[in-house]
Amino acid sequence: MIIFPSYLSAPSALETISVCQEIMKSVGVAEINAVHLKFIDPFGMAMLGACFDEARRQGRVIRIHHLSPGLSGYLQRMDVFTGIELVDCTMKNGTRQDRSDALVELTQLCDRAEVGNAAHRLAKAMIGRADPDDMPDEMTGYTAYERLVEPLQYALNELLENALTHARRGNKNACVWVASQHYPNKNLIRLGVVDNGCGFLESLRAHTKLQREHHLDAILLALQPRVSCNRDLGLLADSVNQGVGLTTSCRIAEHAGGRMILASGNAMHSTSGYSGESTGAYWQGVGVAMEVNRSKLADVHVKDLLPPLDDIPAVKLRFE
Ligand SMILES: Nc1ncnc2c1ncn2[C@@H]1O[C@H](COP(=O)(O)OP(=O)(O)O)[C@@H](O)[C@H]1O
Ligand SMILES: [Mg+2]
Structure with a gap:
């Protein structure tokens, strides 16, 4: 048993x-x-x-x-x-109660083409219903509801996209499972995103900045801005290869009074301080947990949290 x-x-x-x-x-x-x-x-x-x-x-x-x-x-x-x-x-x-304002049923995604829509739908479900009197702000054009949804939608999009691209390097059939819940007493929104792909270490094994071939080192490297397994391929126009998705998602969590926890292989890391490796537990793919304070989401502006463009290493130009 x-x-x-x-x-x-x-x-x-x-x-x-x-x-x-x-x-x-x-x-x-x-x-x-x-x-x-x-x-x-x-x-x-x-x-x-x-x-x-x-x-x-x-x-x-x-x-x-x-x-x-x-x-x-x-x-x-x-x-x-x-x-x-x-x-x-x-x-x-x-009986199944309608709690769509508070929780997102466990959802499995296997098709990368669905990520954009799913991220939008799930982020809205996590925030709950919009206030019918919520009018767009004259300056920005966004409603208060849209401002709450945006940071979650960004993070979900990045996490799901990672799971259905990078994670497939070792397992082309990898899928991702996502669930979320709003806890009203502390006004916290918690999100879980788990894939059964290759894990951080496998996707970053060849990266020049990886110091030790340990799962914990790979998790910490993936969190650094501009680190991507595909950076050297020069695919900068593609948001999947700019190496900012995880960095920015962590910043969103922290600016919204929360944290991110990442687990892969035998290691876990929490942005609130704890990192560890286990001798027994092992997850082949990646598991990410994100926690945000709902009331602080409105103050989070994703644009301001993106790593600046000037930290992109210069491209070597050749004139021939
Ligand atoms: N779910 C995942 N499975 C395997 N590797 C991942 C996963 N998510 C992220 N990574 C690794 O971490 C790196 C950084 O991710 P991210 O910050 O989203 O940047 P990008 O997607 O632009 O490469 C990825 O390039 C990849 O090597
Ligand atoms: Mg990414």
Whole structure:
């Protein structure tokens, strides 16, 4: 029997990854005891989404035992449990409440062409409904609602795009799972984005600035401005290769009173301070958790947070 820990969440990313790995490595029916599980955040949800998908593709049955009534209802609304058997779990009630103002059901994306629309739709769902009296600002032309949506849309677009481009270097069928939730008591929006691709180390292994071939070093390198696995290809017109997506997403989180947590391979890093490597837990792809304070989003201007253009190394010109 596999045992879920108390928290499946971004702050306990390595523990979350460890149990997902255990599920994926086990053979036959995966029997999971959820009696200790108290809390699951969007990162945990997206991780389970990726992990259950893998198990299902192997044709395996997943059975979860003793999940608390509150969590069963919540996780069913989040679509985590499609095709999963719940055993000895009491349901609060079977009806699916409309909570579209507060949460984004677990979503799987596999098609890069869908990223733009998905980022827009998900960012709007994360902010909730617009105020009908919200008029565009005369100077900028943007409504207050659009100003809240923009930073989240930018970050989602970058994270999803990364997952369906860079992550496919090692696994061309890589997909990405995303979930989000608004926590009204602290006015926090949490987002989880998890892919099953090649991971940071694989995509940056050949980068000249990578000091050690360690997952933690690769995560920290990816966060630096203008670091991209494709920088040397000179594809600067392409936003995927400018090396600013992760840097800017972190800045957005921090300016909005939050943080980013990134996990890949056996390592995790949080912009609020903690970095670590595990001897056991291992996630082949990349998992990102972002937390922002909803009330601070309006003060975040993505344009101001983008790394300046003058830090792009000069292109060698040849006159022949
Ligand atoms: N999901 C991912 N899987 C693998 N590698 C990634 C992923 N996301 C980012 N990376 C690595 O981190 C680098 C920096 O990402 P980013 O800041 O978005 O810049 P860019 O996408 O322009 O290269 C990427 O070039 C890639 O090497
Ligand atoms: Mg990018």
